Amino acid sequence: MRVLILGGSGFVGRAVADEAVRRGDDVTVFNRGTKALPYGVRALTGDRLGDLGVLRTGTWDTVVDTWSARGDAVRRTAELLSGRAGHYAYVSSRSVYAGTGHGKAEQAPLVGPDDDGYAGDKLRGELGAAVFDGPVLLARAGLILGPYEDVGRLPWWLNRLARGGPTLAPGPRDLGLQYIDARDLAVFLLDTAARRVAGAFDLVSRPGHTTMGELLDIGNEVTGGRALLRWVDPAVIEAAGIEPWTQLPIYLPPGDLHTFLHQGDVSKAYGEGLVCRPVRETVEDTWAWLRGLPEGAPQRADRPRVGLDPQIEQKVLAGDFGA
Template sequence: MRLLILGGSGFVGRAVADEAVRRGYDVTVFNRGQRDAPDGVTTLTGDRLGDLSALESGFWDAVVDTWSAQGEAVRRTAELLSGRAGYYAYVSSRSVYSGEQHEKAEDAPLVDAADEGYAGDKLRGEQGAAAFDGPVLLARAGLILGPHEDIGRLPWWLNRLARGGPTLAPGPRDNTLQYIDARDLANFLLDASLVHAAGPFDLVSESGHTTMGELLDIANEVTGGRAELRWTDPSVIEAAGIEPWTQLPIWLPPGELHDFLHDGDVSKAYGQGLVCRPVRETIADTWEWLQSLPGDAPQRADRPRVGVDPAVEAKVLGQ
């Protein structure tokens, strides 16, 4: 398998590159060269919004595109690689859905293509991928966790729990979670490329794969068991002005948004072979990776830092 990864040194792209190298594929990555690429790959340097000359020659069996900004960049590479690649997989997002009638899964209504935010960028990326002249996979991932995460969600929780002491745990404990480990996403992308699976796929674990309670209990155990989890009602958290998802990463209170993000139908992806590893493995491997770093975990410049202010947390807990 001759594989081209557009990206390849960050979070999801790195997971794809690592797995492809492990499988013995001939792997090429194309990016700006600002981060070290995994061992065993050929690196081409360029700019998705500028110089694509390094991609003007070469043939690949499959392309995996992890771009998350302007959709025009996806259109450019999809057109440029047409006739020289057999398959194009674009890592999109479940954010492209408008949030209405989510039970329809991949057929649910989409956001307005004029949306100026992340959802609009991803939808325009999907539209750009359609310029490719072969089969196109739209990998609509949900919450992505695992080693090399550069958003900071699971790393924040792990570092907070490792610090120990009374810890704000957002309830209810049995709040279900859907997510995908970046390595399981990589496996799906590579397996799909072998059979040229095309069209949209919602890619997260089944609803109830884990819960907020299980996630934090395991994370506390893995990081040394120093935290005293104090489960707090969502109404108390809301009254304190603490924002779900950002200030308390991963968590959403029960309601419509939670149901949309953590109770989706993923039967199509599972029917295509998606396998999601146990939550303990994702947590333990992410903690092991964090401990191996010489400094802080990487942080994407285009995403805000997550986490609640310690003073605010202490006030809510009555300290």
């Protein structure tokens, strides 16, 4: 295929570019040119919020759009590329759903178009993509992990485990996790683009694809086995004022939010061919990538740094909050 990636040098866009090149596709990336390019792509330089001149000519079989900020940027490219591309895939988010107490998967109510923040931005991106005059796929991804992650969730855990010593492990140990490796997301996007599949898809692994215990055990193993995992009850974590998801990345305690993010119905995506690799492969490959970065993992400027203050961790493990 002739693939145009709007982005293509960051996390998900990089995974799509790498997979498309591996398949032998003709790959073009459009971005500001501030990061190193994936191997084997052709680069067009411009700005989603400014000059789109280089996109005014050319034809493609599919467009993959990873934009996560202002929805009007997605609308501009969807309009501009109409008639010159066969398919448009917008990488959205399960955050577009309103509330957490639903089990209707892709038919669940959405946030309002005036909603502030990330969820509203993603919904406005979906509405922008909808003006494209061909089939549009809305890839509503959940938690995304894997090499090139620029949010810092799995990299933070792997670096913490590599430091070793007594390590706060948020319980329960058998707490199920649902996520997608960026490379599996890339495969799905390209496979469905080839068939011009349209519609919204929740894209994460099946519930219970791994557990918090398995994730940290494998992480500890691949980073050298120096961490002594100390499993801490969710009530103690709450009493210590520790924020799940941000201070303890990936983790959410049992409850409505965990049910929504880690027990979602993904039967539609699996019916369309989604395949998720084993957690060990994601962890091992992410650690191998991290070890090759002299300056550490990249960090998106529009996302806060994640992770737990070592002093707070020590206080919890010392029993200051009833551990």
